Amino acid sequence: MELEKLRHGTDLIKRGFAKMQKGGVIMDVTNPEQAKIAEEAGAVAVMALQAVPADIRKAGGVARMADPKIIAAIIETVTIPVMAKARIGHFVEAEILQALGVDMVDESEVLTPADNLYHIDKIDFTVPFVCGARNLGEALRRINEGASMIRTKGEAGTGDVSEAVRHMKQIMGEIRELSGKTKEELIMVARNIEAPIELVLETAKMQRLPVVNFAAGGVATPADAALMMRLGADGVFVGSGIFKAENPDRMAVAIVEAVNNFDKPDVLAEISKGIGAGMKGISIDTIPKEATLQTRGW
Amino acid sequence: MVIPTRFLFFVNGLIMRIGVIAIQGNVSEHVDALTRALAERGEYADIVTIKHSGIVPTCDAVVLPGGESTTLGRLMVREGIADEIKEAAGRSVPILGTCAGLILLAREGDMQVKKTQQHLLSLMDTKVNRNAFGRQRESFEAQLEVKVLDSSYNAVFIRAPAIVEWGDDVRVLARIGDFVVAAEQGNVLALAFHPELTDDMRLHQYFLDRVFGRQGASCQDYLRLPGCRGNSLDMG
Numbered sequence: 337m338e339l340e341k342l343r344h345g346t347d348l349i350k351r352g353f354a355k356m357q358k359g360g361v362i363m364d365v366t367n368p369e370q371a372k373i374a375e376e377a378g379a380v381a382v383m384a385l386q387a388v389p390a391d392i393r394k395a396g397g398v399a400r401m402a403d404p405k406i407i408a409a410i411i412e413t414v415t416i417p418v419m420a421k422a423r424i425g426h427f428v429e430a431e432i433l434q435a436l437g438v439d440m441v442d443e444s445e446v447l448t449p450a451d452n453l454y455h456i457d458k459i460d461f462t463v464p465f466v467c468g469a470r471n472l473g474e475a476l477r478r479i480n481e482g483a484s485m486i487r488t489k490g491e492a493g494t495g496d497v498s499e500a501v502r503h504m505k506q507i508m509g510e511i512r513e514l515s516g517k518t519k520e521e522l523i524m525v526a527r528n529i530e531a532p533i534e535l536v537l538e539t540a541k542m543q544r545l546p547v548v549n550f551a552a553g554g555v556a557t558p559a560d561a562a563l564m565m566r567l568g569a570d571g572v573f574v575g576s577g578i579f580k581a582e583n584p585d586r587m588a589v590a591i592v593e594a595v596n597n598f599d600k601p602d603v604l605a606e607i608s609k610g611i612g613a614g615m616k617g618i619s620i621d622t623i624p625k626e627a628t629l630q631t632r633g634w
Numbered sequence: 635m636v637i638p639t640r641f642l643f644f645v646n647g648l649i650m651r652i653g654v655i656a657i658q659g660n661v662s663e664h665v666d667a668l669t670r671a672l673a674e675r676g677e678y679a680d681i682v683t684i685k686h687s688g689i690v691p692t693c694d695a696v697v698l699p700g701g702e703s704t705t706l707g708r709l710m711v712r713e714g715i716a717d718e719i720k721e722a723a724g725r726s727v728p729i730l731g732t733c734a735g736l737i738l739l740a741r742e743g744d745m746q747v748k749k750t751q752q753h754l755l756s757l758m759d760t761k762v763n764r765n766a767f768g769r770q771r772e773s774f775e776a777q778l779e780v781k782v783l784d785s786s787y788n789a790v791f792i793r794a795p796a797i798v799e800w801g802d803d804v805r806v807l808a809r810i811g812d813f814v815v816a817a818e819q820g821n822v823l824a825l826a827f828h829p830e831l832t833d834d835m836r837l838h839q840y841f842l843d844r845v846f847g848r849q850g851a852s853c854q855d856y857l858r859l860p861g862c863r864g865n866s867l868d869m870g
Contacts, residue, residue: 359661415749439793
């Protein structure tokens with residue numbers, strides 16, 4: 337076979353990669369040792385970061401792409417896919433991550449946005465992107481820009497799952513509302529939620545987002561992870577929830593098993609026993625609105 | 635338990651059960667693809683998803699979908715499914731493994747596989763490379779010549795593995811360069827790519843030909859099995 341006949345970075349391949357993650361847990365890690373723990377626990381992928389969101393939140397200042405040295409070391413260590421975050425709109429950070437061999441780029445509100453008007457044009461990238469969303473319009477705008485995977489924004493680094501719940505219910509509810517609508521009504525919906533008509537029609541027909549939809553932002557316990565799966569998530573991102581927990585190794589295994597047994601309360605009870613305290617966290621209603629991360633991006 | 639013969643014939647003689655391992659990965663796509671392929675051939679089968687032990691022994695065919703092999707292998711052992719699949723293979727139940735499935739079916743892996751102490755089912759006399767073609771940016775689509783198909787096939791490779799060594803009992807079905815990307819050994823069929831992601835159902839049909847081809851044997855299996863497939867089974 338001639339190598340030039342191989343087609344790279346097609347939609348099918350980028351969306352297909354996201355599909356391979358379904359039913360899995362993707363864990364934030366900041367060094368190769370943590371990446372090893374995540375892989376050992378059964379994570380489907382790791383997100384390589386300079387600091388977990390809870391620490392980014394505490395530190396304040398401008399949060400940027402992680403040091404490529406950390407990312408390269410993590411890529412070297414594990415066999416599972418490695419993802420990394422780029423700032424919203426910072427297409428050069430994304431290109432650097434692609435050059436490093438990162439398997440998926442998270443254009444993330446956890447980092448300080450580099451562009452206050454535009455997200456990255458993700459279509460021409462060979463690697464797939466995941467983007468955060470709070471509602472259907474936001475999700476479909478990201479997909480239109482080329483995102484191959486959507487995740488709820490939640491409120492990262494808080495250990496408070498309530499915002500992730502709100503965003504997941506919002507998206508699922510809006511999708512349900514599309515059913516039974518005529519084409520002209522769907523076109524009106526597209527106008528109202530500022531999303532492309534074709535994607536609204538496709539979502540209405542499929543009764544789900546056209547790409548994989550994960551939960552993220554505040555998941556801190558096995559029960560939180562199972563809750564998000566029950567609400568219809570295809571899988572779960574856990575950020576600070578593992579390595580800010582009292583016993584990260586056990587928390588990591590427990591969350592993986594919880595996602596596989598999300599609809600079995602008796603099994604979840606066993607899984608949740610004696611795994612040590614979850615991250616301390618901060619309740620969402622003590623955070624001033626201007627300090628929330630979810631309002632970054634549009 | 636006494637089951638009327640008539641009923642036994644109904645569940646066994648007519649309705650095949652195909653189990654899709656549903657721990658993680660491209661599960662719903664395989665279920666959809668099997669449903670489409672069955673509709674194409676005008677046949678019916680009961681398709682069940684499997685996350686826990688106890689269901690594989692009731693299946694007439696098993697599909698190991700794509701996903702992350704490291705994760706799948708770990709959870710299959712933890713949930714007790716791995717041994718059940720080996721037992722089913724021993725009874726000549728047709729097995730299809732795609733992508734991660736091709737790794738799990740192998741006898742031996744490369745360093746990437748070994749360093750995670752990956753559990754392999756050893757159902758094929760093959761040695762595999764976990765990410766033979768590279769990382770996600772190297773993932774590709776290509777027109778592939780597959781021995782059992784009459785024209786080329788658009789194959790989707792995602793961080794795909796490949797077979798790099800194989801025994802005499804393994805029949806090579808497709809290659810890319812030196813890598814074997816489709817092969818079969820007895821009742822086991824392994825594909826490095828994802829037939830469930832495209833509309834071309836020919837490879838699912840090839841698999842279903844084997845499934846329906848051994849319909850007679852299924853009744854024999856039934857009599858040897860503990861439990862009854864007519865019971866309400868936990869499909870969770």
